[in-house]
Amino acid sequence: MKSIHVWSGLILLGWLMGSQALASLWPGTVLVYSDGTAYRLQGEEGQGRIWQDQRLRTERRSTNPLLPPLESKGLDGTVRYRHRLVEGTPGRLLRAASGTTGEFVMDRTDRRGNRERRNYQCTALGETRKAIAGRTERVRRFRCERYKVHHKLWTRKVLETRLIEWSPRLGVTTRLERETRKSHRVRELIGILSPQAYRYQRVVGLLKSATGQKRKAQ
Numbered sequence: 001m002k003s004i005h006v007w008s009g010l011i012l013l014g015w016l017m018g019s020q021a022l023a024s025l026w027p028g029t030v031l032v033y034s035d036g037t038a039y040r041l042q043g044e045e046g047q048g049r050i051w052q053d054q055r056l057r058t059e060r061r062s063t064n065p066l067l068p069p070l071e072s073k074g075l076d077g078t079v080r081y082r083h084r085l086v087e088g089t090p091g092r093l094l095r096a097a098s099g100t101t102g103e104f105v106m107d108r109t110d111r112r113g114n115r116e117r118r119n120y121q122c123t124a125l126g127e128t129r130k131a132i133a134g135r136t137e138r139v140r141r142f143r144c145e146r147y148k149v150h151h152k153l154w155t156r157k158v159l160e161t162r163l164i165e166w167s168p169r170l171g172v173t174t175r176l177e178r179e180t181r182k183s184h185r186v187r188e189l190i191g192i193l194s195p196q197a198y199r200y201q202r203v204v205g206l207l208k209s210a211t212g213q214k215r216k217a218q
Contacts, residue, residue: 018121025170028195035187048173063218065166065173066090081110083118090122093142094168098126109191121145132174133166133192139165139174 033190042050060071087105125141146160165175
């Protein structure tokens with residue numbers, strides 16, 4: 001199990017949040033995931049949010065879960081990479097009927113200034129309800145592929161597949177299954193902690209419970 005360094009001043013959220021997605025999480029709220037990662041909400045910026053992980057790296061993420069992080073910074077504040085939407089309207093998929101497909105293109109720039117165009121195709125898979133951190137939530141599901149096009153043969157090569165579950169009320173991804181040629185990873189939201197007080201043992205308990213359930217499933 002990965003060690004988790006969660007910030008002081010946090011307790012398990014009692015889900016006494018507002019009904020709007022953007023207003024449903026307060027700055028200082030921490031999300032705990034089944035893979036041992038934790039993210040603290042630092043604040044909102046335009047149509048996005050700023051998150052800090054347990055390694056003190058920060059990410060600026062769009063409110064659209066289909067997009068990759070818009071910006072990532074290291075512990076020293078150095079930009080690791082940026083993404084910018086240059087083609088397409090992925091926002092239309094968030095309320096689209098099941099089976100609706102859309103494509104968009106992101107421009108990715110790394111810390112050395114190298115730029116790369118990244119192509120995505122996402123499909124809305126409909127809506128369902130799931131128990132998340134002790135509460136039944138309405139979630140929307142999507143399937144996204146990142147691909148590149150062979151410039152001579154004009155064929156597609158899929159580089160990454162993501163299955164996404166997203167809560168419109170909370171405005172966060174509640175489950176992400178990511179597969180590449182080299183790896184297959186799944187992470188689920190297992191805890192939400194408010195900015196009031198901190199109980200490290202509660203975080204440890206959440207992770208142990210998730211690990212135990214995973215072993216039983218296997």
